[in-house]
Amino acid sequence: MPKQVDHRERRESIARALWRVVGQRGVMHLTVREVAREAGFSHGHVQHYFASREEMLSFAMDFASEQTAQRVGRGLEELGEHPHPRDVLRLMLIEMLPLYADARATSRMSAAYVLEALHDKKIHARARDSLAQGRSLVEQLVRQAIEDGYIGPDRDPVTETNLLLALTGFTTFLELDVIEPREVLAAVDQYLDRLFTGDGDGGA
Amino acid sequence: MPKQVDHRERRESIARALWRVVGQRGVMHLTVREVAREAGFSHGHVQHYFASREEMLSFAMDFASEQTAQRVGRGLEELGEHPHPRDVLRLMLIEMLPLYADARATSRMSAAYVLEALHDKKIHARARDSLAQGRSLVEQLVRQAIEDGYIGPDRDPVTETNLLLALTGFTTFLELDVIEPREVLAAVDQYLDRLFTGDGDGGA
Known part of the structure; x- marks a missing residue:
């Protein structure tokens, strides 16, 4: 090797x-x-x-992000060549939630990293950059979906992006067994159905 | 004394x-x-x-929940005698987010407690009970708001409750300075506006 x-x-x-x-x-x-x-x-x-401990933690966090991105990438392949933006966003959201073993491991790592960031400026900057990058990617998808007529033209892309990302708040409820996985999936689907009201006719 | x-x-x-x-x-x-x-x-x-350390942690967590409930209680008093259910839910959501010093302290305590719950069954049971109790309270408010015609009768109370609580997901984005407080408030208000579409005419 x-x-x-x-x-x-x-x-x-x-x-x-x-x-x-x-x-x-x-x-x-x-x-x-x-x-x-x-x-x-x-x-x-x-x-x-x-x-150092910090280097180890940062690597473990970067590796968790990479693994999550890879899971999303594999899911995207399964969606075929021209996936519906609703399915792409659903996939990204689902992979950020602790719904099964792999996603649980990376989600827990993220939660620990955020707590470390509270008192460590270097970790804070690094965690911030990584999360902001993820947020940008989602905003790009949302903007494109509005432009393509999948999401109504009256929707504000910044607010819609933020609301979509806030759905990661299910994490705590899943970890503490307060909301069941099937209820989380039902809520996410309900939410996406209300957001994606257009048929993608190019917003014409 | x-x-x-x-x-x-x-x-x-x-x-x-x-x-x-x-x-x-x-x-x-x-x-x-x-x-x-x-x-x-x-x-x-x-x-x-x-x-024990566990007793100290549990007390600190219970105290955090109490303090949050007290902040909500004070906010409710300011809303007057017959507050609009939208305002009540907004208040509860806002107080769960790390938007200012007091709320930040209790929110961080909660995040730490959830991480402890992952590997400690007693803490898990306790954190679960507390969160489930909070969830019940929100569901009760949502059901009443549907019954009173503030929220459309076609909305499912369980899903709406879960989606409202998921908005606590803004916590991470606020802690890492990825989404600004005013953007979070704008998103929460937008979300509530879409949920509360009725005028409270008793759903008649």
């Missing part, structure tokens, strides 16, 4: 161990030492791959 | 110190020792008030 790939794979397996620590043992245990134990490596071995 | 009041006040001041630790130093520091330091008490003194 080429050395570079091995390095990357090692970092990814440490990142996955970090996600497990977040979900199974708690943010209290997010130290290099505890993550090393979970990954089955020595403390020094993990330090070889990450110079 | 009567002893009981003093006991309660002491516990509240420790809870506030715990909130500060969450916001300013991070969940990693949520130990009895660190909270005692932040509160300016000895470790033993805090142990006198809380038998």
Whole structure:
């Protein structure tokens, strides 16, 4: 195996161990030492791959975002060549929610990262950039859908983007078993049905 | 000061110190020792008030919920005797979001508690009960608003309740400065305008 790939794979397996620590043992245990134990490596071995706890956390977060993007990418492939913008947005929203194991792991990592951001300026800046980038992507889709006549021309793209993203608020209700997955899906679909009232005739 | 009041006040001041630790130093520091330091008490003194870290955390969370309920209660008083259900729901939503210092402290405490719930069954059960109770209250308001003709009779109360609560998803976007407070308020108002389309004529 080429050395570079091995390095990357090692970092990814440490990142996955970090996600497990977040979900199974708690943010209290997010130290290099505890993550090393979970990954089955020595403390020094993990330090070889990450110079600091912050670097390890940031990598684990970036890796979570990448994994989420990959899941969305696979879902997009299944939607075919000219997917309906409603289906694209639905896919993105669903993959951000803790509805199944993979999405749960990345969602929990995000929640932990946001809490770290509250008291760490570097992490805050990084988390902000990443979330703002995701928000831009959604706004672009919303603007295009308005232009193409899928969403009514009276809708404000900024407000609609923000309301769509706020639906990630289901996360807490899912994690605490207060709203069931099928109810969340029903609510998301109801919401999208009300937003996508046009037939995509180019808004002519 | 009567002893009981003093006991309660002491516990509240420790809870506030715990909130500060969450916001300013991070969940990693949520130990009895660190909270005692932040509160300016000895470790033993805090142990006198809380038998365990879990008890301290749960009290700090209950206190956060109480404080939020009190803020909502004060807001309700300002709304007068027969408030419009739209205003009541708006008030409840706004107070759950980290839009100003007090609400930020309780919101951060909630976020930390949810992460603790992931790996602690007792905390999970407690957090679930509290959130489910809040959800019931909102559902009751929504059902009444449908019955009174403020919300269209075609709306499903369960789905509408869930969608309203999902708006707490703005929390992350506010904490990371990705969506500005005025944009959040605009989106919430837009959302409520679309929900409250009736004039409260009793649905007749």
